[in-house]
Amino acid sequence: GVSMNQIVIVTKYPGASAKDVELNVTAKLEEKIAEIGNIKESRSSSIESVSRVTIFADDDLNELQFKDLLSDVQTEVDKIDDFPSDIEGQPIITSVTTEDRPIMEVAFSGDYDHLKKTLHEIENDLRKVSGVSNVTLVGLPDEEIHIEVDAQKAQDKEIDLNSIYFAINTRNQVGTGGTLESFLSQKKVVSFNKYEKAEDVLNTVIRMSPDGQGVYLSDVAEINYRPKDEKLIVRNNGSRGASILVAIRSGVDQLKVSDKIKDLLKKQITIVHIKRVNISTILTKIQTSLQ
Numbered sequence: 001g002v003s004m005n006q007i008v009i010v011t012k013y014p015g016a017s018a019k020d021v022e023l024n025v026t027a028k029l030e031e032k033i034a035e036i037g038n039i040k041e042s043r044s045s046s047i048e049s050v051s052r053v054t055i056f057a058d059d060d061l062n063e064l065q066f067k068d069l070l071s072d073v074q075t076e077v078d079k080i081d082d083f084p085s086d087i088e089g090q091p092i093i094t095s096v097t098t099e100d101r102p103i104m105e106v107a108f109s110g111d112y113d114h115l116k117k118t119l120h121e122i123e124n125d126l127r128k129v130s131g132v133s134n135v136t137l138v139g140l141p142d143e144e145i146h147i148e149v150d151a152q153k154a155q156d157k158e159i160d161l162n163s164i165y166f167a168i169n170t171r172n173q174v175g176t177g178g179t180l181e182s183f184l185s186q187k188k189v190v191s192f193n194k195y196e197k198a199e200d201v202l203n204t205v206i207r208m209s210p211d212g213q214g215v216y217l218s219d220v221a222e223i224n225y226r227p228k229d230e231k232l233i234v235r236n237n238g239s240r241g242a243s244i245l246v247a248i249r250s251g252v253d254q255l256k257v258s259d260k261i262k263d264l265l266k267k268q269i270t271i272v273h274i275k276r277v278n279i280s281t282i283l284t285k286i287q288t289s290l291q
Helices: 018-033 063-078 112-127 151-156 161-171 198-203 254-274 282-289
Strands: 003-012 039-047 050-057 088-097 103-109 132-138 143-149 174-181 186-192 205-208 214-216 221-227 232-236 239-248
Touching: 003 018, 003 063, 018 039, 018 050, 018 063, 018 232, 039 103, 050 063, 063 088, 103 112, 103 232, 103 254, 112 132, 112 239, 112 254, 143 151, 143 161, 161 205, 198 221, 239 254
Parallel strands: none
Antiparallel strands: 003 050, 003 088, 039 050, 039 232, 103 239, 132 239, 143 221, 174 186, 205 214, 232 239
16 A cells, blocks of 8 residues: 555553553653654544554655654654553554555544534534545543532531432432223323433422421532543644544545545634634645545
8 A cells, every 4th residue: 555654653551541541651652752853743542451643744755754754763662661561562663554544534632622512513514425434533522410519518508418319319210100090091100200401400309398498409519511531532743632533435536525525624614713623734634644
């Protein structure tokens, strides 16, 4: 295959969390890579047990210069002497050819809130492009809801965590209440008492006093949306980010599909910059990754 002027470094760190992989392996590799010339961009992903760093060489490098860069990368990686003792072997360094890349990668960087608002919109638009077979968003964790109890307020109201758990669990249920029979039919009675949206949980009664004065969850707690614990950490040029992987159908004109994607992304650039998400390099990436 034709060289893509890309180098991939894969390091296995068995049993390590994504955060440990990022701190103890990926960050060390990125620090060394930053010292090497003729590199246009680097991207990394840290998942459980595996670090992956992709280096994009300058577009104007010829074959000999790219081989020199590959050698420089190997030399700098070999200088790292403080990897964890239990990594599996040494980092594996390979060059990427067109045969190795059946998909395109669009890289983004920015904070979680802005990425979340922007990338799902772009992901959905990319799915509608004729010739695209699959679109995968990586590096953007799902959200989960946190009920955060104010310890002082709970103490003032004489409410403990067990009471809160019991009240929420009791309230958020669907149950059957037996059956109703008539001469013609029999119907099951079902009670729906589940929360319809997250904010409804704040209306849960934790304790009701004899005089009708109740303590509600909203009196002692608030809810917040936060990203789930990360299993995959993506960095683009050292900044936190995410990527969208676009697979193209076999048998179609890849350059025509890439032009459609470039047109779509050009329309998104103004919107994306307003939302503080950096995609300033993706048009070049798409163009070069298909040639």
